[in-house]
Amino acid sequence: MKNILFLSKVNSKYIEEMQKIAPQFNVICLDDKKDAYKYIKDTEVLVCFDGDADAEFIHNAENLKWIHLLSAGADAMPFDVLKERKIILTNSKGVHKYQISEQVLGYMLLFERALNYFIRKQMNREWDKSVRVSELYGKSVCILGVGSIGEEIARIAREFGMKTIGVRKSGNMSKFIDEMYTNENMIFAVSKADYVICALPLTDDTYHLLGKDFFKNMKNDAVFINIGRGKVVDESSLIDALKNKTIRGAALDVFEEEPLSKESPLWDMENVIITPHTAGISPHYMERGIEIIKHNIKAYLGDGDFINRVDLEKQY
Secondary structure (H helix, E strand, O other), X not given: OEEEEEOOOOOHHHHHHHHHHOOOEEEEEOOOHHHHHHOHHHEEEXXXXXXXXXXXXXXXXXXXXEEEEOOOOOOOOOHHHHHHHXXXXXXXXXXXXXXXXXXXXXXXXXXXXXXXXXXXXHHOOOOOOOOOOOOOOOOEEEEEOOOHHHHHHHHHXXXXXXXXXXXXXXXXXXXXXXXXXXXXXXXXXXXXXXXXXXXXXXOOOXXXXXXXXXXXXXXXXXXXXXXXXXXHEOHHHHXXXXXXXXXXXXXXXXXXXXXXXXXXXXXXXXXEEEOOOOOOOOOOHXXXXXXXXXXXXXXXXXXXXOOOEOOOOOOO
């Protein structure tokens, strides 16, 4: 009997639900990847996080036909091997949209109402009303990479009376976006925004896409927010822009190298908010992800109508 193998801990009730959907498979859940090699040769379906299955691991899984990622990003996957073996790849895009959009809103409120400034003052017992505060109403937000997360950010931003600008490769409109641009017009779109949010995936095309010219074309009172991938940004260019006040500030959940080095100047900048890649964390993460997996198991056994199939050429 073939295996559906999970390389991470999953609640037993979810395993039982999937076993009922696919009785012709053994559904196996492991706490430790080291144990996977006992089951790997009979594994037809692998469920793991991005980066858990490298080229060597996949090479040993000689009967592997489909990988589902519990993460949304797929930038650590060995795409050459997947293409050569014609392995189907799906991800969990959509499970992050509520918690990440709420975190983005939190970042914007911190900057607009100077809450990070007041927290520092509170720690020193200082009563200081001199700092500028404003409001999100009437401001504009530009979202780079309008997928499920970007659309939810735009929906919430509209509730606060913000104008929404989007950038996506296709240029296809979204009901929550007031103005949509293609990648070719990204710089123009960014130049109009008070808040610029990076929700881009990491691919060969997006590595260090946001560099010196990008930050130079932002408004000098605009804030940059990154909840996408750290390596999409040339971090040295971002640091220069912050030091030179080319932009007003930044809120960063992802970085070129993680954990962020203790020597990074970003730590000491008062106009920077740092969170340690926690924007996607939620107590509801796994239950949302399991619903996608259950649908895709049915698709695998039936009509092949997968949710979130990753294009192996585009890498997202």
